[in-house]
Amino acid sequence: MEYPSKRLTEVIDEIAKLPGIGKRTALRLALYLLKQPVSQSQDLAQSILKFRTEVKHCKICHNISDKDICDICNNTARNHQLICVVEDVRDVMAIESTGEYKGVYHVLGGLISPLDGIGPSDLTIDKLIKRLENDSIDEIVLALSSTVDGDTTNFYIYRKISALTVQQPKISTIARGISIGEELEYADEVTLARSILNRIPFEKSIKQS
C-alpha cells in the first residue's frame, strides 16, 4: 500500500521492524499518536532512547539494571551461595514475583540453539563458570525451558561444571509436573510420567500449600 506522506512511510517502516507488529498495526499506532498530544510522542521517543542507551547489564548476573551491579546481587540479605540460571530477564521477574526464591541469579541471555546459530560463546556461560571458580557456590538451580534448546544448554552447563577443578556445586533443576489446578486427564504423557517418577512425600506437599 502507498502512504500519502514520506514521514508516515518512515515511521511505519520503523515500527513494523518490531517483532509481531505488521505494517497495518504500525499504521494504526502512527495514526493513534497523531491524535494524541505531541508530548506523548515525545515521551515515547525519549523513553526508548534513554532505555536503550542508559540501561545496563549487571556485571555479576547480567540482569537488566540501572547500575553496574543490580539490586539483587547487591542485596546482602540474599543467599549468594545459591545461583538460579535462567534464559532471560523475564524469567528473573517471574521467579521474583513468586517471593519464594532467596538466592541470586545468572541470566544467560538466550539458549544454545544450533538451528538459530546461537552457540555457547553467544551466551554468558563462561562468566557463570568464572563465578563458580572465584566464589564457593553451594548450589546451581537450572531453570531453563524444557525444550530441546533448554535441554542442550542444561547439558552443556552440566558438563562444564563437572570439569571444574575447584569445589563443584550441587546441580539441581526446577521440578516438572502437573500445574496446580490442572486436570490429570488433559496433561501430556511426558509431564505426567515425570510427575510420577519425581513424586514427593505427601507431608511435604501439605506444608507447601
Next chain:
Amino acid sequence: MEYPSKRLTEVIDEIAKLPGIGKRTALRLALYLLKQPVSQSQDLAQSILKFRTEVKHCKICHNISDKDICDICNNTARNHQLICVVEDVRDVMAIESTGEYKGVYHVLGGLISPLDGIGPSDLTIDKLIKRLENDSIDEIVLALSSTVDGDTTNFYIYRKISALTVQQPKISTIARGISIGEELEYADEVTLARSILNRIPFEKSIKQS
C-alpha cells in the same frame, strides 16, 4: 510486576499507552530493542518524533500529507467536482489502492458518536460544507462505515447539504451487498435484503468484471 530498572519501567509505561499493547508485550518489545543495535532504537525514536511534529493535514481535504495541500488535491487530472467523504486516512488509502476512483476526498477525522462524546464540531464537517459553498460540486459520495455512528453521520451531512442555499450536489452512498466471492447462505439477512433491493442490470455487472 516489578521491573529491575527505572528506565525499563518508563519505556514499558510509554509503549503500553499505545492501543492494543499491554505491559507484557511492551516488555517483550523493549527487550527486543535491547538486543538490536542502538541505531535501531534511535531510528525508531527519530521517526516517531519527525512524524508527529512534521506531518500535516491537507488544508482542503484533511488527508495526511507532507505539504499544505496533498498530492490528490493538487492533481489537476482528478475530478474536483466529485468528493468522496470518508472517516479517516486509512479509508483514503483503501479506496486509492482500488485505482477505480478519480475524484477527490474529504476526511472527517472520525464519526459522530454521542456515546464517545464526539459531536459534529469535533469533525471536519463544517469545512466540507464550506467547500460545497465555495466551489460548485457535482456529487458527494458518502463512504462511511455502515454502523450506527456511520448512519448518524451520513444523516447529519445529508441534512446540512439539504439546507444549502447554493447549488446542491447530488448525494450518493457506496453500494452495500454481498462481497465478491462470498457465499449467499453465509451472508447476513440485512445485507442480503439490501443487495436484492438495490439490484443492478446484469449487463452493467458484466461490463465491470
